[in-house]
Amino acid sequence: MSLIVRLLSTGRCGWLASVVVLSAAGLAVAAEPIIIGHTCTNLDQVPPYWIAQAKNLIRLSYGHTSHGSQIVTGITTLNNVLGCSCSSCSSPGCPTCTYGFCDDYYFYKYGGSNPVAPPGVLSFWDYKPEGASDLGNPNRTQWEVATRAMLQDPRYVNRNLVMWSWCGQADTTPENIQLYLNLMRGLEISYPNVTFVYMTGHLNGSGVEGNLNQRNNQIRAHCLAYNCVLFDFADIESYDPDGNYFLPLYADDGCNYSGGNWATQWCAAHPGSDLCASCSCAHSQPLNCNLKGRAFWWMMARVAGWDGTAHGDFDQDLDVDSADFALFSACLAGPQVPPAPAQSPPTVEQCLTVFDTNADGDVDLADFRAFQAAFTGSAG
Numbered sequence: 001m002s003l004i005v006r007l008l009s010t011g012r013c014g015w016l017a018s019v020v021v022l023s024a025a026g027l028a029v030a031a032e033p034i035i036i037g038h039t040c041t042n043l044d045q046v047p048p049y050w051i052a053q054a055k056n057l058i059r060l061s062y063g064h065t066s067h068g069s070q071i072v073t074g075i076t077t078l079n080n081v082l083g084c085s086c087s088s089c090s091s092p093g094c095p096t097c098t099y100g101f102c103d104d105y106y107f108y109k110y111g112g113s114n115p116v117a118p119p120g121v122l123s124f125w126d127y128k129p130e131g132a133s134d135l136g137n138p139n140r141t142q143w144e145v146a147t148r149a150m151l152q153d154p155r156y157v158n159r160n161l162v163m164w165s166w167c168g169q170a171d172t173t174p175e176n177i178q179l180y181l182n183l184m185r186g187l188e189i190s191y192p193n194v195t196f197v198y199m200t201g202h203l204n205g206s207g208v209e210g211n212l213n214q215r216n217n218q219i220r221a222h223c224l225a226y227n228c229v230l231f232d233f234a235d236i237e238s239y240d241p242d243g244n245y246f247l248p249l250y251a252d253d254g255c256n257y258s259g260g261n262w263a264t265q266w267c268a269a270h271p272g273s274d275l276c277a278s279c280s281c282a283h284s285q286p287l288n289c290n291l292k293g294r295a296f297w298w299m300m301a302r303v304a305g306w307d308g309t310a311h312g313d314f315d316q317d318l319d320v321d322s323a324d325f326a327l328f329s330a331c332l333a334g335p336q337v338p339p340a341p342a343q344s345p346p347t348v349e350q351c352l353t354v355f356d357t358n359a360d361g362d363v364d365l366a367d368f369r370a371f372q373a374a375f376t377g378s379a380g
Contacts, residue, residue, distance in 0.1 A: 074293020
């Protein structure tokens, strides 16, 4: 238990893999688990290159009911905040959206005139696959049957990431959670080129000592042991953006806790923040949905191959300092000129991954301005 708590409190989001291997589907297979929690919501730290890679590489299917819709609400609101129109795969502005996504399920099911996700847009099947609603509805196993049926259907074999969420059913017995973990592990073995995203269950006000938290820790422990990808729904609901921790204060899915509502309190203290952008967030507050939407895109970048290194932090020491600037200088070549470092490191790929902040294939003065903005000096 102490190991889980310590890892969830880490200052760097997720676990950095010392080795990144690509599966046959082109997605990263982490040498360590990828845990997406409350420290994974600042998209300014995610290189645009890896967001672009995620949109081009990942083709996902997401089965959920109302609580799970919070992620979809969050990524939709993010586009709205950015003034980006991507309501369908045929929306003309969709390919220009930094976080563009659309549902092209009916193109694969029926073909014909149904639109397909264009290049540069994430193919996101919402409320799919058919045959189950979430991880506990109509029962605790039908989602696995539906997943196998989808992945074995020749029309749908291009799906390479599958997510299912809970809607209250995670507060159950250890045996039922073990059933979930066993079924997920079986899918991973049967379909090694597909990424299966685990989830914890939403908070219910029962606190650190409650059964739900014990069952969520059971899921976390499994993901640590088997190097899984985990979207830690509960962890995101346990903290405000300043890092204040509300699970010991009996926080629930609506962000209520023993001292009020942490989401409304934070937004009252930060008027005008994009994190508080209005939306219809099922069972909860807009801040909760907006944080989950941002965590979703962080996860997409990690699955696409990003190692979690923030803009400019080449040596991954949690600061952007003069050592990183020396490597930036080696990559700097000007607009529309690929980096050509005199020696390695850095490699050309490393130059683009860490320093090409606008993902335009070069390292130029626009990237230097972003590097200046990220510069912190040595953390000691």
